[in-house]
Amino acid sequence: MLQRITIDDLTPGMYVNRVLDETGKVKVRSKGVVRSDAVINQLRSKGVEFVEIDTDKGNAPTAEPSSSNAAEPASEIPPDNNVNHEVSSEPLTIDSLKAAEQLFQKAMAIQQNFLNQLKSGKGADVNKLSTLTQDILECVFENQAAMICLSMVQRGNDSLLEHSLNCSIHMAILADAAGFDQQSVEYASLAGLLMDTGMVKLPPELCVPEEQLSGTDLMMYQTHVDESLAAIEHSDDLPEVVKDIVSQHHERIDGSGYPKGLSGIDIEPLAQLAAVVDEFSRLGMPAPFGNAMPTSKILKALANNKGLEQTLVNRLIGVLGIYPIGSLVKLKSGKLGIVSRRNPSNLLQPQVMTFYS
The missing domain is CATH 3.90.105 (Molybdopterin biosynthesis moea protein, domain 2)
Structure with missing residues (x-):
């Protein structure tokens, strides 16, 4: 009606x-x-x-409209009956790719300006990122296939810039698919833009994969969490749950994370989600003088990581697929192709557009 x-x-x-x-x-x-x-x-x-x-x-x-749509910070990961199993499986279109690319360019410019302000010691305007988050969410829900596709493209110009934007996109998609309320989805997307911004304060020689560091170098690397928090500490309008995500996204449910070594339910659920997405994005970045890890291997690594909440890992696999949209694949025929559409009934057999034999 x-x-x-x-x-x-x-x-x-x-x-x-x-x-x-x-x-x-x-x-x-x-x-x-x-x-x-x-x-x-x-x-x-x-x-x-x-x-x-x-x-x-x-x-x-409702009979009596709610006076506020604001939600309290999540207290637990939504149960399976709250999960959005009907994740998007729409195909790629030229129009959706164009719209998503326009947003990518706009988002990268805004995020780059924010990072430049932090690096120079000037006060950075978090409000601009909040507005950007709304644009990201709108495009994610209207053009999810295109956004996933473009987030899988390695542009190669600035790994931190790409990482922040990809985390924002994937956190929105995963939070929605996992059944978090809509306000929490917004908070997750905003936190994705903010949580690793403190990396700009590190010496260039420390901006390498964490596994390559040890001793004092590793300790200094881990201070990027404090630097990220310092960048937003004076943002009074920023919800506490966003700050919790920023401060806890390197914590692990088995207690092996940092900076406080939190474990289990002591970690904000959206921070547990951020840990999964952050690791997915980090492993997907090209290694120095090498290629990025294939997505299928990244997902296997996440599934074997005892520090990550496996319920969320499984939901990430469900929403992206074993071969996410935009992935380059080689078929049994020897032809190369690009994944153009998910197959919810069989994640191992997505729709592929071939372009080379």
Whole structure:
């Protein structure tokens, strides 16, 4: 049933059919389910006052609209019955790739400016990253296949820049697929941009894979967590859960992590998620004078890592697939191809576009 509601009564889970009244000029790019508060805030910022929803395709308004959509920090990893098993399996399209690439270029420029400000000792504006997070979430939920594809591309110009953006994208996708509420998905995506920014304070010779360091060099490397926290300590509007993710994303559930050696339930669940994504992204970066590890081997390494929450590792495998969209594969015929679409029923047999024999 179609129903007219105010923008203030719009909540995640509702299906927007069209915009009815607005004070500004806005164009809804596609109909669909509202996946996050970020999308609602963006509509509101563009002057949208009323929308038409379809209650047959999404949630209906409650009798008493909630006064706030803000969620408390997650207290546990959502159980399986909260998991979004219907992860996106849409194919790649040229239009979706173009839209995603435009966002990538914009995001990299904003993140680069943020890192430059930190490196120079100037106060960095976290609010700009919060706004960027909303754009990332919108594109992730509208063009998930394209965003995954581009996040798998190694551009080779700045590993920290790519790592931060990829973590933001993958944390949003995994948090949503794992069943976290929409506010937590936003927090996770923002934390992905922030959690390793302290690396800019390290000497260049320490910006290498952690396994190559020992002794005082390793201790100094690990201070990047404190540097990342210092960059956001004066951001009073930043939710505490985001700061917890930043401070704990190198902790491990078996107690082997740092800086405090936390374990199990003492680690914020979204930080446990961040640990999985951070490790996935880190292992996917090209080694010095070498190639990046194949995705299938990365996922196997994550599955064998006792410091990571395996429920989240399994959900990452489920949402990306053994061969993520954008992966280069060699077929039994000898032809090369690019994975263009997931196959939810068989992760080992995705749809592939061949281009060379």
